[in-house]
Amino acid sequence: MTKRWEPVHPAMTGMLHGGDYNPDQWLGYPHILDEDDELMKLAHTNTMSVNIFGWSALEPEEGVYRFEWLDEVMDRAAARGGHIILATPSGARPAWMSEQYPEVLRVSSNRVRNLHGLRHNHCFTSPVYRKKTQQINRLLAERYGKHPALIMWHISNEYGGDCHCDLCQDAFRKWLQVRYDNSLDKLNHAWWTGFWSHRFSSWSQIESPAPHGENQVHGLNLDWRRFVTDQTIDFYQSEIVPLRELTPDIPVTTNFMGNYPDMRPFTGLNYEAFAKHVDIISWDAYPAWHNNWESTASLAKDVAFVNDLYRRLKDGRPFLIMECTPSLVNWHEVNKAKRPGMHKLSSVQSIAHGSDSILYFQWRKGRGASEKFHGAVVDHAGHPDTRVFREVAEVGRLLEQLAPVTGTSVDAKVAILYDWETDWALADAQGFGQDSKQYVRTCQEHYRVFWERNIPVDVITPDKPLEGYQLVIAPMLYMLREGFGTRVEDYVRQGGRFVTTYASGMVDENDLAFLGGFPGPLREVLGIWSEEIDTLYPEETRELVDADGNVYAARDYCELIHLEGAEAIASFSSDFYQGQAAATAYSYGSGRSYYLAARHEARFHDAFYGKLIEELSITTAIPVEADAGVSIQVRSDEETQYVFAMNFTEREQPVQFANDAVLTDMATGEQQHTSFVLPPYGSVVLRTER
Incomplete structure (x- = not known):
């Protein structure tokens, strides 16, 4: 907006x-x-x-x-x-x-x-x-x-x-009592404490994670992180009491x-x-x-x-x-x-x-x-x-x-979802490749496609509305909060496009694995179920072929999935999962969902998202031609666009705007030619009327 x-x-x-x-x-x-x-x-x-x-x-x-x-x-x-x-x-x-x-x-x-x-x-x-x-x-x-x-x-x-002092241990136990309705049975279930005979029979037995104590109960680790966030916020709120009282403005x-x-x-x-x-x-x-x-x-x-x-x-x-x-x-x-x-x-x-x-x-x-x-x-x-x-x-x-x-905004029709708690849970998960999970790097790789095309993106958290975006991308959404699957269903049913990947919908907000098949609450809207993930060694790749016969490589993760209404738009061509879907599309209501069952190389993302961008008529905020390494971003209000042209390379780079564009260099106040060259690390800020 x-x-x-x-x-x-x-x-x-x-x-x-x-x-x-x-x-x-x-x-x-x-x-x-x-x-x-x-x-x-x-x-x-x-x-x-x-x-x-x-x-x-x-x-x-x-x-x-x-x-x-x-x-x-x-x-x-x-x-x-x-x-x-x-x-x-x-x-x-x-x-x-x-x-x-x-x-x-x-x-x-x-x-x-x-x-x-x-x-x-x-x-x-x-x-x-x-x-x-x-x-x-x-x-x-x-x-x-x-x-x-x-x-x-x-x-x-x-x-x-x-x-981890006694005061914080007591505060943590009180926080847990509120979270689990003062029920140790609920806590024991959420933390799956039957594992290694860790069941708690008294709140006083619970301690924060420790190198010489408990640190392998993932529900405990996750709740400790949540408590630390909440307690830090609580301390902050205590700090600002006199400021809000005396200086409310x-x-x-x-x-x-x-x-x-x-x-x-x-x-x-x-x-x-x-x-x-x-x-x-x-x-x-x-x-x-x-x-x-x-x-x-x-x-x-x-x-x-x-x-x-x-x-x-x-x-x-x-x-x-x-x-x-x-x-x-x-x-x-x-x-x-x-x-x-x-x-x-x-x-x-x-x-x-x-x-x-x-x-x-x-x-x-x-x-x-x-x-x-x-x-x-x-x-x-x-x-x-x-x-x-x-x-x-x-x-x-x-x-x-x-x-x-000052005060102007960025208007994006594409959203990529990032979740701090998924980041925590994936880092704690003992499986996959310990060094190759790279949750944030994966999010940034999907973001790259749009950044290189100068298409604005909102990076959103799971509490934000999905409506208003033409395309929502949620890479490696390992943890699903309660109700999020229903929100995705509503979004796609009403015409949205949703993309997610391998290792999504595996655990709930307590880090308990979903029963009945992955990707859990996303299974219906995606039209697939996932049976297992093959983790590759760093030097390994697997070949896949899309519907047009183009050949790509996958690395790190290849997921074995079964179609439940979805169609394969790319398939593996090697290993024991040869012929199985490597990427799918599924029509759901008025919209469409996509599942990428492997960590595909950048060329695949370029082609896959390129087709979606064309199909959805997603455009840059202002027509412009520039090579890779040049970023064009726009902030605007109802009347004016402020255009930022930035060269992140070590060589001169040409930039070409539409010939009928009227551009003013904000640093000099002079009219800027629609075609110009940015020096290495060069930038210019331009103004044009909407």
């Missing part, structure tokens, strides 16, 4: 540009604040995230507060017309708190309590930590809630990890993560659940650009997938890039600097897929500790005469010109 979203804060009238600012690390260097003030203007920044990990500077001793430094930072931002995203400091607590209240420290899965140190080393169940967090957050809200620079609350930082967010360096969505927390409790999605993007195991264009496809996932968590509302690096990071195996032009290109890509910000970690490099060599806008040299600073300033100038893009 094409629309323009209202900003979450009235002051957000354009793109946000800036990032993590840590003046609390420089309190002994008073001249630094003056330097930063001038450099922020030169870099064309307008927004800083402040007070992340600032607790020890705010409260150096229990009950002793030092807000003067933060007052100055807030006032300086207001004086230059800038914005502040003010963080709550719970991501790392002061040493005095760990010493005085050891219950706030986490206990690892081995049941050993951690020492003070690192970050997110707190128990999210601890009443003491919740009380202390609310106290400091209330003081922040009272002091800065009406400050003209404040536009948003940044709650903690990159929530993650778990605690200030939006709240917390920065979600990707799992790096391969851009696999982070599996520690279920962000589908968390998204319901934030006002705007924000996430930290650190892809390993210029790595030595895939091309820049291939990685760009994976980054686009994650952006499209985060955009849909709030039903298409633009999100924020809360952190990215302007140069390099300090924690990849090889910390490679972004090549000239790559920072602008990656920034443009984020905006193209729905971000309304480019914010960095970090503004200024610290002098010591683990992140002193992590990329920053201001290097240790402390002046603007660096390549990175100049590229950041260039991005800042461009974002000023892109202000009209």
Whole structure:
């Protein structure tokens, strides 16, 4: 759906540009604040995230507060017309708190309590930590809630990890009692505890997964992950109580993560659940650009997938890039600097897929500790005469010109389904190939076909409606939530097209295998049943032939299926399943469903989806011709299309729009020829009327 979203804060009238600012690390260097003030203007920044990990500077001793430094930072931002995203400091607590209240420290899965140190080393169940967090957050809200620079609350930082202390064990048992209606019989059935004689006769016998205890009951492992997500959200909700009370008009967010360096969505927390409790999605993007195991264009496809996932968590509302690096990071195996032009290109890509910000970690490099060599806008040299600073300033100038893009949307008719809980369950499943399951990589391979054709895609979670899409693709949907099969039936019956693959519909939401044949509740709508899966060695492939006689290869997984109304559109031509269906199609109601019974090579996906794209008349948002490695994305409102042309290759690339298109370069305001050449890592943002 094409629309323009209202900003979450009235002051957000354009793109946000800036990032993590840590003046609390420089309190002994008073001249630094003056330097930063001038450099922020030169870099064309307008927004800083402040007070992340600032607790020890705010409260150096229990009950002793030092807000003067933060007052100055807030006032300086207001004086230059800038914005502040003010963080709550719970991501790392002061040493005095760990010493005085050891219950706030986490206990690892081995049941050993951690020492003070690192970050997110707190128990999210601890009443003491919740009380202390609310106290400091209330003081922040009272002091800065009406400050003209404040536009948003940044709650903690990159929530993650778990605690196994007695408090958390008790909370877990209570959570389980609610989930299973206080019935141990229901829990024992859901966890299949008759296996290895694990049946529980008392709630007190249940412990969280442990390396020296139980870790092979998949229902337990799955519920622990769910509990950790719910308990983290509960801690977050406790944090924001004083903020909602005192500053109800200030939006709240917390920065979600990707799992790096391969851009696999982070599996520690279920962000589908968390998204319901934030006002705007924000996430930290650190892809390993210029790595030595895939091309820049291939990685760009994976980054686009994650952006499209985060955009849909709030039903298409633009999100924020809360952190990215302007140069390099300090924690990849090889910390490679972004090549000239790559920072602008990656920034443009984020905006193209729905971000309304480019914010960095970090503004200024610290002098010591683990992140002193992590990329920053201001290097240790402390002046603007660096390549990175100049590229950041260039991005800042461009974002000023892109202000009209803020709030616009992406209109997609294709959806690909990603499910955090399926990811968890598949990773835990002891079967298949341990290293070849690659759930997210599989989703991204199906996404690739549309990305290369410049067709917009929504990456949706199972709670989202299927209606409104011409095509819904659910690769490796191993776990089916209750009712999802019925929703797919309704969608296809009413004219939708649904595609799924091998290893789908195998277990329910308790990770119990469906009885009566796979793919479980999808069996009727697909018109097939699956008997078994053959897992191949990495060097093996199996041949298959489609209805037109084209020959393709399958790798990793070949599934033996039986037709129950579906027709084979490709068949295996080797091994003991020679002649059996490798892909099927089935007419169901007014729609059609498809089942891919093997991990087919990319050429098969190109041909298969190419036919569907043609049959359904799925088109790009704007007519354009460009070679592989060039991505064309569009954001729009009811009147205007904003076209992003991006070259993710190391060579010049021609781009050809329709000759009657009227295109304006948003950076220069000049009319753009419909035919032009993008330099390596080049990008341009164009405006055209709908």
